[in-house]
Amino acid sequence: LYLYERGFTASHMGYAAAMAWMLLLAIGAVTLILFRTSRSWVFYADEEDR
Numbered sequence: 001l002y003l004y005e006r007g008f009t010a011s012h013m014g015y016a017a018a019m020a021w022m023l024l025l026a027i028g029a030v031t032l033i034l035f036r037t038s039r040s041w042v043f044y045a046d047e048e049d050r
Contacts, residue, residue, distance in 0.1 A: 007016030
């Protein structure tokens with residue numbers, strides 16, 4: 001919502017674009033961390049240690 005307000009209401013398109021890229025990078029980093037750690041969330045009795 002803040003990004004939309006900065007870009008379209010206040011006409012700061014460059015600032016809003018930079019915020020959008022930072023948001024994309026932050027979401028990507030969190031997603032990557034979740035995918036990397038998801039193997040350790042579940043233990044299956046028939047599997048050996050990974």
